[in-house]
Amino acid sequence: MILTLLACALLAGLALVAYLSWSFSPRMTVASAGLLSLFLAHGAWKIFRDPTKRRGHRGLAAATTTGFTLTAATAVFLLLYGAGCGCM
Structure with a gap:
């Protein structure tokens, strides 16, 4: 119930x-x-592509990979718990 309430608050925000x-x-x-x-x-491209030996722009790749992972995790959380809050 707490996770559903948190999902509703996140969705409203x-x-x-x-x-x-x-x-x-x-x-x-x-x-x-x-x-x-x-x-x-x-x-997403950095996560799902084949790894290479290049070592350029690792900071940007780490930031975008982290952002994509957090967004995907939030989307899964909202799909699982946000559907039950009755606000959709």
């Missing part, structure tokens, strides 16, 4: 941030969503 962002500046919201999508796509 995400909806509030999206609403406030859109009401402040729709263009900036779309641009930010595009940049976030590129960030997450780069993280």
